[in-house]
Amino acid sequence: MVQWVLLAKVLVLAIEGERSLSQLWPWLVSLLGLLGLRAGAGFAQECLAQRASQRLRRAVRHELLEHLFALGPVRAGRHHSAGLAHRLVEQVEALDAYTSRFWVQLRVVMVVPLVIFAIIAWHNWLAALLLAITAPLIPLFMALVGMGAESLNRDQFAAVTRLSGHFVDRVRGIATIRLFGADDRVTDEVAQVADDYRRRTLKPLRLAFLSSAVLEFFSSVAIAALAIYIGFGLLGDLPLEVADSLTLASGLTILLLAPEFFQPLRTLSQHYHDRASALAAAQALTELLDEPIDPSRVSPVSAPGATESPASSVLSGGQLVRLEGACLDHPGRGRVLGPLDFRVDAGEVVVISGPSGAGKSSLLAMLAGFVGPGEGSRQSAPGIAFAWMDQRPLLIQGSLADNLRLTAPNAGDDDLRTALEQAGLEPLVAALPEGLDTRIGENGLGLSGGQAQRLALARVFLSDAALVLLDEPTASLDRETEAVLIRGFRRLAGQGRALVIASHHPAILAMGDRRVELLDGRVTASGREQQEVAHGVVD
Amino acid sequence: MASSTERTDTGFAAGIASLRPWIEVHASFRRRLVLGVVLMVLTALSALGLLAVSGWFITASALTGAALAAGMAATLDVYTPGAGIRLFAVSRTVSRYIERLYNHDTILRLLARLRARCFSGLVAMDGASLGARRSGDWLNRLTADIDTLDALYLRLLAPAAMALVLGAALVALVAVWLPQAALVLGVLLLFGWSWLTLGQARLGLAACRRRVVGLERLRSAMIETLGGLSELESYGALARRRGELEALEDELLAAQWRLSLITGFGNVLTTLVMGGAWWLVLIGGLAAFGGGQLGAAVLVMLPLASLALAEGLASLPAAFTQAGASLAAAERLNAIDQGCAAPAQASDATRAVAVHAAPRSGTAECGGLEIQATSLSYRYPRALDQALSPLNFRLAPGERAAICGPSGSGKSTLLALLAGELRGHQGRLTLDGQAVEALDRQWLSSQVGCLTQRVELFDASLAENLRLGAPEASPERLWQALVAVDLADWAQGLPGGLETRVGEGGRQLSGGQARRLGLARLWLTDPALVVLDEPYASLDAATARRVAEGIVPWLAGRTVLMLVHHHDPDSPSPGMEHIPRVIEMAAGTPWQARGECVTM
Secondary structure (H helix, E strand, O other), X not given: OHHHHHHHHHHHHHHOOOOXXXXXXXXXXXXXXXXXXXXXXXXXXHHHHHHHHHHHHHHHHHHHHHHHHHHHHHHHOOOOHHXXXXXXXXHHHHHHHHHHHHHHHHHHHHHHXXXXXXXXXXXXXXXXXXXXXXXXXXXXXXHHHHHHHHHHHHHHHHHHHHHHHHHHHHHXXXXXXXXXXXXXXXXXXXXXXXXXXXXXXXXXXXXXXXXXXXXXXXXXXXXXXXXXHHHHHHHOOOOOHHHHOOOHHHHHHHHHHHHHHHHHHHHHHHOHHHHHHHHHHHHHXXXXXXXXXXXXXXXXXXXXXXXXXXXXXXXXXXXXXXXXXXXXXXOOOEEEEEEEEEEEEOOOEEEEEOOOOOOHHHHHHHHHOOOOOOEEEEEEOOOOXXXXXXXXXXXOOEEHHHHHHOOOOOOOHHHHHHHHHHOXXXXXXHHOOOHHHOEEOHHHOXXXXXXXHHXXXXXXXXXXXXXXXXXXXXXXXXXXXXXXXXXXHHHHHHOOOEEEEEOOOHHHHHHOOEEEEEEOOEXXXXXXXXXXXXXXHOO | OHHHHXXXXXHHHHHHHHHHHHHHHHHOOHHHHHHHHHHHHHHHHHHHHHHHXXXXXXXXXXXXXXXXXXXXXXXXXXXXXXXXXXXXXXXXXXXXXXXXXXXXXXXXXXXXXXXXXXXXXXXXXXXXXXXXXXXXXXXXXXXXXXXXXXXXXXXXXXXXXXHHHHHHHHHHHHHHHXXXXXXXXXXXXXXXXXXXXXXXXXXXXXXXXXXXXXXXXXXXXXXXXXXXXXXXXXXXXXXXXXXXXXXXXXXXXXXXXXXXXXXXXXXXXXXXXXXXXXXXXXXXXXXXXXXXXXXXXXXXXHHHHHHOHHHHHOOHHHHHHOHHHHHHHHHHHHHHHHHHHHHHHHHHHHHHHHHHHHHHHHHHOOOOOOEEEEEEEEOOOOOXXXXXXXXXXXXXXXXXXXXXXXXXXXXXXXXXXXXXXXXXXXXXXXXXXXXXHHOOHHHHHHHEEEEOOOOOOOOXXXXXXXXXXXXXXXXXXXXXXXXXXXXXXXXXXXXXXXHOEXXXXXXXXXXXXXXXXXXXXXXXXXXXXXXXXXXXXXXXXXXXXXXXXXXXXXXXXXXXXXXXXXXXXXXXXXXXXXXXXXXXXXXXXXXXXXXXXXXX
């Protein structure tokens, strides 16, 4: 800013003072110095803003993850995992532009124009008045336009989330789409969704650009008006006393400062959509954070056992988990479970059977504490560690060893080999040239379903869980793999661990100490019918 | 040192080359794009004109005013500059608004076209190349990558072109009065422009790639984590997993930090180049003014005109530092295009044969397709072992058989070969005497109906899922299908009925329900050959029996192949009573590194 005052001074000195170039050097050099100062200050500002923004994003992601963990597998599982990941990654990133640019610029806007206004007013009050008339209109217009842009932007975020979910979904099923020969139809559908996205993007832009056009218009008009006013004033054509006080010096200063008066606002308007995006993102994130956490759930991040449930003292020695009068309701599906009483003792094998949809998975989830009972109570033994296995084992990108150490970070290579052997995978791994370091991908690519299940079983062996919960662990597997898994389950039981298995495979029914039959979320039969069950199965 | 510089050089050059196909796509919109740049230049020139004419006018009027006051005769044409000022003020606003709207519209049209093109590229890939890619990548590809490409024109090419034209205009203007200063100015601006564009892009390339990779890693790690919450929570591994996620996040933030430093450096340079420009013009002007070759009004006008450079240069460093993101996106999109180029040609080559095969679709009513496999085997590219060991069998039209073998013996591979999803097998596989690789995929998909090992449902309503293979099916027909698979009672109990959404991958349904819905979806189509991979898995015996009763009438008149682990026609497991024949598969060599990479 000072440099423009100085520049005007230099010009005026040269024109009116008739100083030569050599006499002006000190002025010119100080102008250069100011230039350097300005550049340096800008750099420092950007660095500081970025630091602040990074800290904020870290904190937000931390909190969101914490909340999702607290929500638990069942509640968090109701969201599209790609959509959730989009929120945690991209939408948190959307906060960056707001913190590092818009927020800072908002502060600049409040100070710089005022200072410039004061300087211009000191030079010539009428010129300042001209600025004063146009300037307040600008934030007003922008706020009006911004409001519209914001609500549209919220729609757009919904569209983006939907689009990303839609796309991943169709890509996952691309083999099926090909099998049904629906290529063209689904491609059209994708194009339609993409076009919807385009229209949704263009709408807020039309308004967002209008706001910047308004700003541009007022700043241009103000500069033009000032130039014409000053010009005529200097000519002496204006019958106004104020105008007569204008000199070339004050006139040039005002003209040079006028664009600077508007510059912070223009920059702000460029970042205005950052604000809108950040607000929309923040709202989506807040919605997620507002989802209530099941109060009956124990904090999952602290390792199980670290927290002692106050009710745990009620459990007598051998009991691991107990449900009393427990019920579970799913929104839109009504009651899926209960009321029921259920108990697991140390070292016993309980098999839960029943037709599909009877609530077997829900019961297991409740035993694991993934959902709290809506009514009734769940009590677990203090310090109990448990293991979980279902039909979709967790596989991460990385080596086999990485996948095994996911749940047992301190396990040595020998431990891993022992676990693989117990899960019947060791011969296969031994045949691999890279052994434990062989890389595997998402969703078991590179591993067959049976192999992925055995990997999950190896994880169970690596853990010291006293209670193992298994949700249809042998579904879609061949008898050979099933036999390997069942041998593994027996070995687990032999180690003194309690097993709860949801399954209707005869071989698993045969190994249960106790069998519980579910129908429509209620226990229809229960008992230690070991002998009868075993006989019934030999067919 | 020298060699590392060289490496970045080739990396950068290769990066530029990877943009070529996308610049070519842009070329189809050439007229719109050029017009967009013209509008941008017009806006910038208006800003230049506004400041320059204003400065000139003020100085000229001051001098005239002073002369008049001194009693000298002086005149000044006030109308021309006044009109010029007003004109520039309006043209700046109007051209800016039109330019932004016009350019964004162009870009979004381009993007929508690219997006659909990419998906059709993906659909055209064969099963093997599809399976090798991960869905997390594809999400990134279709949404983020294509969006990132809009930076190519809007943030990179167009502003750089505009800055160049603006700089040239300024140099030309200065050259009218100060040829020598104009020369120096030209050199300064050309250097500044090259650095701010190419220099910044190169400087930011490595960090940009790290950022793109970091984002992708973080995203897929998040998806994995959220999908595996059950296991992580039960093993008490959440806290550690979060630590790993935060380490990934730190990598991302470090790359961003480096980028913001580079951008900051570019911004410093921009300030210096712009400041240097008007300072230079000022000195040149002062020298000329002192020598009497230059009038006072022009002395004021030229530095003021130089200030307008900000319009062109200010946005360059931030945009070009991020140019690496566009390069990375372009590279990944190129990979899709290369991936689907070959199969696309193959299907062209087979089209002629398809015409020949088409009339046979009429055989559906009279007994289905005949299958003949002779020494049929398959090995995935880069796999350790054969996914399918040599297999021989023949199925007469309308015959029903079970193919038995343990998991890993290649049943899913056989299904993919029959459906034409996998190409490049050894041995012979014919349908009605036609080699399967010569048959058109569209024809195959209408004649071969498959229930895959993993039933893939879409995050849509029950009805939409059912209509995948039969888009015209009436609601009554959909209900009939549900009755056939014993799901009608369940569906009637749903508050949303057929409009109930099944969730991501059918997550709202149990495994058995999803499987039966998959069967119902198949029931609605009319294939001549039905291949069912473990149709009764995860169904209890009673349900399996009811489902079998429901679909047996539909199987009449079609060739049926059941892929199961075990089948004994004398004591069939529930649902398998109507399958008289067994074809045993040799137990395949276990552990195919990519054995099941076709996710069926």
